[in-house]
Each structure stands twice: as structure tokens, then as C-alpha cells.
Amino acid sequence: MIFVLTGAGLSAESGLGTFRDEGGLWTQYDLEEVATPQGYGRDPVKVLDFYNARRANAAGAAPNAAHHALARLERAGRARLVTQNVDTLLEAAGANEVWHMHGRLDRVKCNKCGDTWDAPETMCPFDACGSCGAQKLRPDVVWFGEMPYHLDEIERALAEAALFVAIGTSGTVYPAAGFIEHARMLGTPTLELNLEPSGAPFDEGRYGPASEVVPPWVESLLGAASS
Numbered sequence: 653m654i655f656v657l658t659g660a661g662l663s664a665e666s667g668l669g670t671f672r673d674e675g676g677l678w679t680q681y682d683l684e685e686v687a688t689p690q691g692y693g694r695d696p697v698k699v700l701d702f703y704n705a706r707r708a709n710a711a712g713a714a715p716n717a718a719h720h721a722l723a724r725l726e727r728a729g730r731a732r733l734v735t736q737n738v739d740t741l742l743e744a745a746g747a748n749e750v751w752h753m754h755g756r757l758d759r760v761k762c763n764k765c766g767d768t769w770d771a772p773e774t775m776c777p778f779d780a781c782g783s784c785g786a787q788k789l790r791p792d793v794v795w796f797g798e799m800p801y802h803l804d805e806i807e808r809a810l811a812e813a814a815l816f817v818a819i820g821t822s823g824t825v826y827p828a829a830g831f832i833e834h835a836r837m838l839g840t841p842t843l844e845l846n847l848e849p850s851g852a853p854f855d856e857g858r859y860g861p862a863s864e865v866v867p868p869w870v871e872s873l874l875g876a877a878s879s
């Protein structure tokens with residue numbers, strides 16, 4: 653099984669901004685204000701507005717050739733897809749299962765009872781939880797200082813992987829940024845597909861826009877036939 657870790661670069665050509673590139677989200681917004689529990693505590697309206705806008709962008713986006721290629725690899729039973737992205741473009745491309753380490757924009761979570769459900773287009777601060785009635789709703793995304801999802805399963809999948817591939821991620825946010833070292837420690841071959849080298853010690857790299865680099869890599873594994 654190939655362990656595939658994806659980041660914002662995968663969805664860049666679908667029109668969703670990355671975080672740290674020129675004009676990226678963290679050059680426009682203070683992440684302490686919009687992506688931490690403390691920021692939400694101080695100004696929930698600002699935080700909900702930020703995610704409402706991102707949800708609207710994501711809802712208007714379509715998967716690109718790289719999402720389609722990865723979904724094909726997953727459907728063929730060759731890849732475990734793990735993403736840091738909160739969009740669902742891999743699912744829109746037909747992937748059966750994607751582990752969203754940083755949660756999903758299209759889901760709501762109650763901060764009080766932990767229940768989750770599909771997000772409305774626009775979340776409001778006075779919406780109440782259908783299970784416990786609390787008005788403490790948030791997007792089901794992981795903020796800085798919080799524990800990412802699926803970490804136990806990820807550790808098991810990394811241990812079993814025949815190849816570790818990182819696609820469109822700068823490798824700056826832990827724990828995902830540490831997967832390359834973990835793979836190397838296990839003796840697993842590592843490959844990076846990215847716009848430019850991230851600087852992490854991958855065994856091999858292929859560089860260019862994801863929509864141009866990922867499909868030929870998948871074809872080299874599966875052949876060019878459509879499925």
C-alpha cells in the first residue's frame with residue numbers, strides 16, 4: 653500500500669488558496685485569530701465568517717486532474733489517502749475513503765457534546781446543537797494547538813506502507829511534517845510531488861504543478877487505462 657499525504661498544493665489549481673505561498677491564507681489572515689481555540693473564544697463571529705467564506709469557495713471548486721488520479725489509485729486499492737486539506741475534492745473525484753487529519757469544512761462540531769453533522773452553507777454563532785442544545789458550534793476543523801484526527805490509524809498505515817508520498821505540502825505543520833522522518837526511520841522509500849522542493853530529505857522528487865506531475869506518476873503505477 654502507498655501512503656499518500658496531501659496538502660494545500662493539491663487543491664491550488666482548483667482555485668483554493670494555499671497557506672504559505674505568495675498571497676496565501678496565512679499572509680492575509682492572522683492564524684492566531686482565525687485558527688486557534690483562543691481566537692474562537694475571543695471572536696467567534698470573525699472565525700465563523702472566515703470558515704463560511706472558505707466553505708463557499710470550496711463548494712464552488714471542482715477537483716483537478718491530480719485529485720482524479722489519486723482517487724483512481726485509491727479505488728484500485730493501491731493507496732491510503734491522508735490529507736491535511738479541509739476541502740472534499742478527493743471525495744468529489746471519486747475517492748472512497750480519505751482520512752482528513754485537519755477535519756472538514758463541510759462538517760459542524762458541537763464544542764460541548766462533540767456531536768458532528770453536515771454544515772449549512774453559513775454557520776451563525778446562535779445556531780444550537782441538535783443533540784444537547786448548546787450554542788457552542790464550530791466548524792469540524794482542527795485548529796492550532798488541537799489534536800489532529802486519525803493519528804493512531806495513520807501510525808499503523810505508515811508502518812505498513814511500501815512507499816511514502818507527500819503531495820503539495822510545505823511540510824511545516826506537525827505532526828504531518830514528521831511523517832517523512834518516521835518513514836525514513838522505518839526504511840520506507842519516500843517520494844515528494846510538489847511545485848518545488850520542500851527541503852525535506854525525500855529519496856526522490858518530481859516537481860511541477862500537481863495536475864501535471866501526479867497523473868503521470870499514477871499512470872506509471874496503473875497504466876493509462878481509465879477506471
Ligand code: OAD
Pocket residue numbers: 658659660661662664665670671672673676687736737754794795796819820821822823824825845846847848850860861862863
Ligand atoms: P502550505 O501552504 O504550507 O504549502 C503548500 C505547498 O504546496 C507548498 O510546498 C507549495 O510549493 C505547494 N504548491 C503550491 N501550488 C502547487 C501546485 N499547483 N501543485 C503542487 N504543489 C503546489 O500548505 P500545507 O502544507 O497544506 O493547517 O499546510 C499544512 C497545514 O498548514 C494546513 O493543513 C493548515 C495550515 O495551517 C491547519 O489549518 C491546522
